[in-house]
Amino acid sequence: MPTKTDPPVQLTLPNGLRVALLHDPALVQAAAVVRVAAGGHDAPVEYPGLAHFLEHLLFLDSAAFPADQGLMAYVQRCAGQVNASTRERDSYYFFEVPVSDLDGGLARLCDMLAHPRLALEAQLREREVLEAEFQARSRDTDTLCDAALARVMQPSDHPFLGFHAGHRGTLPVEQAAFQNALAGFHQRFYQAGQMLLVLAGPQPLERLRELAELYGGRLPAGTYVPQSVPPVLRLPASTGLRVEAQPGRLSLYGLFDDLPDTAGEALDFLGECLAREEPGGLSEWLSTQAGCDSLRLRVPYRYAGQAVVAVEFGLGEAGEANAGACVSAFFDWLDFFAAADWGDLRCEHARSVAMRERVSPPLARARAWAERSGPRDDGVEGGGLSESGLLALRAILTQLRRQQRVELLTVAAVSSAPADRGFPVKAEQASLLPGVQGQCGPWRLPPANPFLALPGAPSGQQMAVPEAFHWKECNPSFPGQAAVFLRWRFPEQPAGDELRHALAAALQPVVQAARQAAVDVRLDGQGGDWVLSLCGLALSQPAILGAALKCLSAPSADAWARGIQRRDAERRRAAGELLIRRLLKELANAFGAPTEADAIDAGAWQDALARCWRTACWDGLALGYAGADRQRLEQVLPQVPGEPSRAAAQAPIPEARYSWRDAAIPTGECGLMLFCPLPDAGAETEAAWRLLGRCLEPAFYRRLRSELQLGYAIFSGFRSVGRSRGLLFAVQSPSATAAQILSHIEAFLDDQAAVLSTLEETALREMGADLAGRLSRFPSLRAAAEWHWQAHLEQVSVDHLERLCGALRTLDRSTLLAHHQALREAQGGWRVLANAAPVDSRWQ
Incomplete structure (x- = not known):
């Protein structure tokens, strides 16, 4: 059974910076978090949003690194994660990258915190981004509910009851007084005595300490500035x-x-x-x-x-x-x-925390420690x-x-x-809601979670595994972790989406119990197919899969009603989500032949499910299983409903060259996603398009967000969408129309031809070799599992990854430019999902 990881080593540098070092040799990535003891409530009351505004500005030019070489661009090139968050009394800056890139990330992080340029022109542009954020948050239910408390709570000057988000009207960047306040806030709080640096990775503690001292030591020296303590918040009456x-x-x-x-x-x-x-x-x-x-x-x-x-x-x-x-x-x-x-719940909770921590990536661990730590106190130990x-x-x-x-x-x-x-x-x-008389309950504490206990030894019985189920070797980078995928296809009659929602409702207790055992369980629809996936610690997965299959084969009688309830709830929640997130969720199933299922009578849904299982054929993939865990999994596979598939899945029906789907989501903003699938499944094509994604991502963000100021929800990159891979460009804008967004994307792609033609062959080879190295080192088991599952769905050769990495290392500029031209010509097709109608006649 996994145990809790060691607590971090803590030290204080001569400049006053507190440091926490989390070493775990099992990690495959490295992460850094800086916590600044200053947030939205610490900004001058005359300028609401100043702290959040500064957070945005820090990601622009700094003394040693212009924006195109700064932390954001650097981490994007590393295929890592980077972000920041301004909270009430704290601000967080964090990133996760491959181990070899932690040095460069720290150099950029510390330089932007200590020496931002704060150019006026950049401030004017970034203020518009905050205005767009403000407009989006003005429709967020959590935000509106919390803000409404100012009507009934006291005192009125308590910072929780104030406004701190900021918008165009509260950030008068043209005024000298505002510039003085901005510089003063940065000087007062963005110094070492006000900061905590947390590093997490597999490097030896000595190396982590060297990095902390080298880059953390460059932050301005200082002592902790006590933050004001707010008055007691009161509610005079319910x-x-x-x-x-x-x-x-x-x-x-x-x-x-x-x-x-x-x-x-x-x-x-x-x-x-x-x-x-x-x-x-x-x-x-x-x-x-x-x-x-x-x-x-x-x-x-x-x-x-x-x-x-x-x-x-x-x-x-x-x-x-x-x-x-x-x-x-x-x-x-x-x-x-x-x-x-x-007592029993606390013991289970402690085991669950330890198990989940073992599969947590370094960024999650570093952030958890930083958030548990007080402004001047050591962090509170985790573990339950x-x-x-x-x-x-x-x-x-x-x-x-x-x-x-x-x-x-x-x-x-x-x-x-x-x-x-x-x-x-x-x-x-x-008025208060009227109380309801009558019996509630009877209440019980949750029963013991069987997935938190050590599994017994597998029986000696050897099980024949169908050829439809495939095995991938254990990845030594993720010891003790594994993943399973099962896909059901319904060749005679598509299974209704209502049935999948009913099964998802029946699965929910298993999903929750599995989550406590550090296993993520999902049941997804994928173009008319159903996909069950498990990912996390291997120890309990066979038992979890067995429990899940029982729920799928014989769900409880109330599963239909609960499934419809959950489906309707998901739709209501989606209505309050950020538009770009809603489009992203719909993208995978937006294209392809529609799957029309027969209407199902609520009173006969179990019969309909039984018919589906009788005609279903399944295939699957397991990654990371060996020894007793593999034996236990083999003994569960006979419980899979349906028949093992004996034929490869049919290729998706080709789309029109230019396909457009109107998501029909009414909102005051426009969201558009352009997905450009690969024109063929060859390794050289994928290598070129992945390299194009690497080159285009920072330039796309800079052009559409910083220069054109189309909005703040803007991203691009190489993605898997359904059973296809390709390049995705996504924009949500409060001001631009779908036609304008698409025009900007097309103009951007056209302009990049000249930029790509100036790439030096040596630099291109280095970039390709770097990308190949990253593809051979997956950042997480989830990433590895999804890559292999996608390869299984697309039926690529078993050596595809090896050939892909080889192609990346030898790709030249003329090949890259040829594939960029193929992208512009939509040789693999262009697929647009937007909350708008097609903009011209070429779209079908």
């Missing part, structure tokens, strides 16, 4: 609020004071217990008895012992009618839970609910049950005028 936002949410807000530092782990534990869907739990009761489709605990604010906690209910189709029952059930369950014995966390949990439960609360309902419309400052919140006070 009250109701109605907020105009995406309808169907009930939020119970509570205020807390004098909480210990371990309150975070206590809230995590409580949130997990709330969300468990086993019989006898609150979530299951709300779903079956009150029609709720979701339950979660969210913490909008926590600082200096204060916290604002929201318990949020997705009310489902019943809407407000069952809101009172939700409140009554919640407090009834809370009384039960407060009096229960949590400590004794101090237990005391914090008891205090939280006591306050939740006795204190004043806000009962907030989101509704389609309210009559009040929007707030005149900050987010345009329309809210009105209301």
Whole structure:
């Protein structure tokens, strides 16, 4: 059974920088996080959003690195991850890259934090990006609900009740006073004494320490500047609020004071217990008895012992009618839970935390440590609910049950005028929801999770494995981890999407229990097929797969109703998501022949499912299995419903050269995705297009986001979409039309021909060799598994990866330019998904 990783080594550099070093030889990537003890609430009140604005500016030119050589471009070239976040009292800057690239990333990170250029022209451009972010957040349900609390909480000058996001009107960059405030904020807080640097990777501790001292030592020396402690937040009386936002949410807000530092782990534990869907739990009761489709605990604010906690209910189709029952059930369950014995739950929680930590990438580990650490205190140890966390949990439960609360309902419309400052919140006070008399429960704590226990030895019986199931060797980079994919095809009659939602609902208890055992379980639709995937620790996967297959073969009788409920809930939640995310989710199934299934009578859905399984054929892939784990998996495979496939899947029906799908998502902004599939499956073609993706990605971001200022949700790169691979270009804009966005993308691709023609052959070979090296070192098991599964779907040769890497190392400029021309000519096709109609007659 995996154990908790060692705590980090901590030190303080002569310039005042605190450092935490997390060494784990099992990691295959490296990560860095800088936490600055200053956030939105520390900015001058005259300039809301200044802290967030500075975060954006730091990613532009710095003293040693212009923007095209800075951290963002560098990490993109490394195929890594990079981002930042400005919170109430902290700001975080972080990235994850291959181990060999940590040095270059740290150099850029520390230089941009210490020596930003802050050019006025760049500020004017970036202010428009913040304006676009503000417009998007003005439609976000979480944001609007939290902002509405200013109507009922006190004191009015508490920073939580203020506006800190920033927009065009609060950032007068042309004024000298603003420039002085910006420079002063940077000088005051962006110095070593106000920062924590966390490094995580497989490098020896001595090497991590050298990097921290070399680059962290370049930050300006300083001492910690104490942050102001806010007054106690108060709620004079329990009250109701109605907020105009995406309808169907009930939020119970509570205020807390004098909480210990371990309150975070206590809230995590409580949130997990709330969300468990086993019989006898609150979530299951709300779903079956009150029609709720979701339950979660969210913490909008926590600082200096204060916290604002929201318990949020997705009310489902019943809407407000069952809101009172939700409140009554919640407090009834809370009384039960407060009096229960949590001993077994705490032990399971500790095992689960340890197991999940073993498969966590370095960036997740580094961020978790940085977030647990106080401004001047050592980080709180992870590993479950400590004794101090237990005391914090008891205090939280006591306050939740006795204190004043806000009962907030989101509704389609309210009559009040929007707030005149900050987010345009329309809210009105209301009476508390009427209590509901009657029996809730009976309540039970969750049963023991069987997937957290050590599995028994496999039986000695040898099982014949169908040829439709394929094995890939263990990857030594991810010891103890594995993945399984199973795909069902329905050649006689497509299976209805409603059936898949019913099976997903039946799977949910297995999904939750597997997540505790560090295994991610998914059931996805893929062009009419169903795909079940498991990824994570190998130890429990055979047992998890067996439990999942039982649910799929014989789901519970109420699975249909719960599946329809979950489907409708997903649609409601999607309506509040960022447009570009909604398009990305729809992209894989937007093209190809439509799969029309027969209508299914709700009373006969189990018969329909049985017919589907009788005609289904399946194939699969396992990655990373060996020894006893492989034996256990082999013994589960006979439970797979359907017949093993004896023939390769048919190739997708070719699309028109220019295909357009209107997603019909009404919103005030325009989103467009252009996917350009590979014209053929050859290794040289894929190599050239992957290299094109590497060259175009930073230039696309710079041109459309920074120079044209089309919006802030802009990205591109080489992607897998359904059963195809190719280049994806995505833009969400608050101002441009679909025709304008597409025109900008086409102009960009045309202009890049001249840029690519200037590439030196030596530089191109180095870039290709670097990309080949990265492809042979997957950053995570998930990445490796998805690559091999995609190769299986596309039926490429077993040595495709080897030939691809070889082609990357020998690719020349003339070949790259030829493939760039093929991209511009849409030789593999162009597929557009947008929330707009086709812009001209070439699109079908």
